[in-house]
Amino acid sequence: MEFLPDTIHYRNFLHYRPSAVRGVIRASAFSLPIDCFYPRTSNVSSLGLQPTWVPFSSTLMHRRHLDFALDVYDSTWLSPLSDPTYYLGDLINIQASVRTGSHVPLRIYVDECVARPSAASSMKYEVITDHGCLVDGQHSRSRFLAPRGDQFLRFQLDTFIFTGASNSQIYLLCHLKAVAASPADQHNKACSYDPATTAWHSHEGGNCSCCASPAGCGSRRRRRHLPQDREGLQLPFSVTTLAIAVLCSLFVFLGILGCYCSTKRYHRGYQMGAVDAALGESGAVAMAPTATGDSNVASKKPGAVVAAACGESGSV
Template sequence: IVRSKCSVMMAFFCQRALLLSLAAAVSVYADMKLDCRPDLVTLVWTESRSQADTSLLRLGDCFPTSLSAREAVFSVGVNDCNFRRLVTGDQLMYTNDLTYVSPPGSHILPFTHPVVCAYERPKDWYPLVYNPVFHTYGQGDLVFHIGLMNDDFSGPAESTSFPLGSFIPIMVSVVQKSHQPLLLLLEECVAATTPELLPESSIYPIIANKGCLVDSKVSRSKFEPRQKSSEIHLSLQAFRFGLGEEVFIHCKLVAWDPIGLDNTNKACHYNKEHGWELLDNSGYSNLCDCCESSCKSRRMRSITSGKHGIVQNAVLGPLTVTDVLS
């Protein structure tokens, strides 16, 4: 029994030593400055390696707020980016991970660097109670939300009625409790006049073909620039389908491994000047080429297995599109 315990302890210390040595190796090539304030955390990561792409750095599930060739800056709140909160004695600690997602074939290996902010615990502090505004769906230890937003996506919409031709701002998000940062994608969305999709239901396709915003070819609909990997913002131009009736948006959401993008796991919209563009990295927009045909995976793998991602069906509505002339 003693030998068994020792072997477990040795494995733990060896793993710990390996993580520390990797962090030390990364520190040789980079410098991290962390400023923890009550309402703002600022992290500045400076790279010396010319091959490193600072746009591939993530703080939890957040993208950098500003970038240069050698520097990535994150200015975020402690309630964002999947910071983990821990109360220990008179301290309130927020921990996170700075990760580098290395693209295939890169000489720069992926890495994780710990980020810790410690504050004096307020005497009147108590855990916040989360009251979701959106339609909420749970699967495993992931919680999905989908909701209508105001024009700048800063809060929930004040109305569920939208004039024809205006934009319907939709935000979809996933709260990740124990997962490594995942990328949220919309695999398919259709509009229908029923809260459930039935064989006889009339539908209007919005997103099809494994993440292609097909509605953007005939409208001004588009994905907005992503602020967090766990969120996706869609500006959907109000359409004639179901005009004046209650309309429901039925979507298939996918929380996916961020380094596992391919032509069946992507977010693409149509730019009238440049054609199909990939939301997360326009340099790989060739993944969207199949939007004009059929997007099929070259590799056989199951999303529902949980190895690469999790699928969740969601319904948003009812909402109403009104004719501005009526």
């Protein structure tokens, strides 16, 4: 095989050796060179060139669901427990796992865990937050254990009960995720709190510095659960929706104002037209009614004429 600038060259030799039948050969031996040239449509290298063909690695060959599991084990970690009972002071052994089958290697993490006294209860207690920070360990012995392969993650939860709850059970709701097997980072980690050193650490060497940060590790769920005095004003709609509503209200107000001004101008023009018509009839406005025995002529001031025309337009 030889790589040429535009083609890939395969050179082979076809050898023919005739066999003898009863000691007789009826053909000659020969060797035939065979050259095959395949075009190279593109080149993929560190220069960042994009190929014009679809490589095999980007072709979807099979789609399947990953099987996640969250099980509670006994103190020996040998067998799972279906209906366990614990007492205050016990440690709950929990294992998160994922079955990948023929999938590429994946590593499992516990993104967050929330405990509730029941599935429908509004009372909750955050156990794991910020993409793998076991915050319950700041007040107890809860911690992550050393990883047992990429497809398993174990942690221990110190037992507790909810004050004011009608029962003493714990409903644990966890968000598990499987990512490509790679070094742990800020969003894929399993961090425990060490009371002796008052610091966060990870068995995988992940970056746990954000677990101690008031801003958290960039988790949206963490930001939503902040106390109200730190959240600020929370609007039930976006700023874009608010701007559109304000503009629509402004357009409606301008439309109403325009209609009102047009109506006002129309009525004013109608009244002035009636006055002009009345002024045009000299017999109607030149003489005003006079009292008996009085020969004085009514005033012809413009104000008086307008008043007479507007005030008694029916009689005129």
